Amino acid sequence: MSNANFSRRDLFKLGGIAAASVAATSALAGCGQPAVRSEETQASAATAVSGPSFLVAPEPITEFAETHDYEVVVVGAGESGVSAVHSALAAGARVACVQNAAAAQSTGNMAACIDLDKTSEAAIQACISFINWKSDYRSDRDLVEIWARNSQEAIAWWAETAAKGGVEAKYHDAVLPYNGYDIYLHANTYFHTEGHNASVVAIAEQLEADGAEFFYLMPCVQLQTAEDGSVTGVICKSGDEYHLFTASKGVILATGDYSSNAEMLDYYAPDCKGFRLATDFRDGTGMVAGMNAGAIMTPHTHTKMIHGEPAPTRLEMPFLFITQQGERFMDETCCRQGYLNNFVRKNLAEGGFSDPSLAKFFMLAPANWQDFYEDWKAESPYDISMFNGPTPVNPERWIQADTLEELADAINAYGQESKWAGVSVDAATLKATVERYNELCAKGADDDFGKAAKYLVPIEGGPYYAIPRGANMLPAILGGLVVDKNHQCLNAEFQPIKGLYAVGNASGQFFGGVDYPMDIEGLSIGRAITGGYYAGKLVASL
Ligand SMILES: Cc1cc2nc3c(=O)[nH]c(=O)nc-3n(C[C@H](O)[C@H](O)[C@H](O)COP(=O)(O)OP(=O)(O)OC[C@H]3O[C@@H](n4cnc5c(N)ncnc54)[C@H](O)[C@@H]3O)c2cc1C
Structure with missing residues (x-):
């Protein structure tokens, strides 16, 4: 450049x-x-x-087919957007929501909050510290605290409103220990519903019935600014025409991330290259409109979310990992699926970044894998897991064989069936890998990768398990516009821009690590719903 x-x-x-x-x-x-x-x-x-x-x-757009006057304009009808619409409306504001698609839409099925009835004050603070630790200390503590304090109310509202629209949540509770405190987590889940949109659509319909005005197929392309730099409205495109939505109190950008915009992805999160994209509607246009109005972007690199292994195979225990060719390649202590993508980028590179299946590998687990679970989990609560939300792994869905030769055949058959082009395990290679690993286990020292002796469990006897692993899809990027503790966007001098707010993944500095931490499952939707809920009320009160 x-x-x-x-x-x-x-x-x-x-x-x-x-x-x-x-x-x-x-x-x-x-x-x-x-x-x-x-x-x-x-x-x-x-x-x-x-x-x-x-x-x-871009050149400023100044001619409009129609002008619509509101107090609060929310851009984007996803999780953070409909929450902002709700709380602004409930606070008495005249609210419009402009949406690029023909309906409200989002992705994901689990949204987390802190159960404030059970969690002590010190544990709430510990939770904020925990998120900061897991974000390489790049979180803005004030923003995380907004989630911590308001998520219970926001998530309860979401579940109640979706239920009124016929979409019932199932709940998932968990306890996260940190710094000697117990953090009680509670989540809405909609894994049992079809697709990802049921709750967000049901909520948007009710908000419309309550008086919020939704404008579909009305993408925001620019923001209107005044001489003093304040944001006064949203400019949308409908067909060949432009519409202006003025916002006397404020504009809330709730447009999600930019994960379907290849150029932005390459620029702000280049290590996502080669992973499969999950959606095509998060094109970053909302954030770009914000930047053109003076807002600044969170410093890169942005946190990538890559963890989408199916629940039955998500066994996060440090047994023996092998490549698609049957060779050991790492210290398996890093067994959480959210971080494993970093070990397989070189495989993607070797394939010219054109085949996401090259990010996959296998874990060989001993037949007695369960014997180790409780002890390892107690010692390393953030590394070991056999659950995806409430769903445990299912060994029935793992590749199984009675001998290592048969296992090599079964792995190759799985590779063909799943269209993992790189899978080619030679039985002799697999046997040599396992023999060498068992030798290290017997010695009690990992001369090859330095893994802790406690994790050196031999792969011997049958049945032999090979578990397909390695997430290769990018569901979200968590890095957006820099906002203050009111979710108000900041300019290059770190001053708030009058009239401009960002929530959900359009806002940054909640997460900050290279990878999204999966220790609080549903945190990204939890914070999107909560941020929208918080900012909508705040802007309406101005
Ligand atoms: C398959 C999948 C599963 C996931 N599962 C989970 C999960 O279980 N738990 C979890 O916490 N996270 C999950 N995630 C991540 C989660 O979906 C996001 O973090 C979350 O939806 C972000 O919410 P948001 O409100 O910021 O953005 P979104 O929900 O994406 O909403 C943005 C909205 O803005 C609209 N829009 C975009 N640009 C414009 C524009 N210029 N003008 C007007 N409208 C615009 C979009 O159409 C969209 O409706 C998952 C992601 C995927 C892909």
């Missing part, structure tokens, strides 16, 4: 680390000036900037 060709405003839009590094090498001086682009710079920007196209500021 040629820094010299960035205008001052483009520089601001990069945000955080990116802006700092560009600024350090750029010929542009005085980049702490207001983010106003000169006419000349505007005219040349489209051709001069050699960075990503989404960082090129």
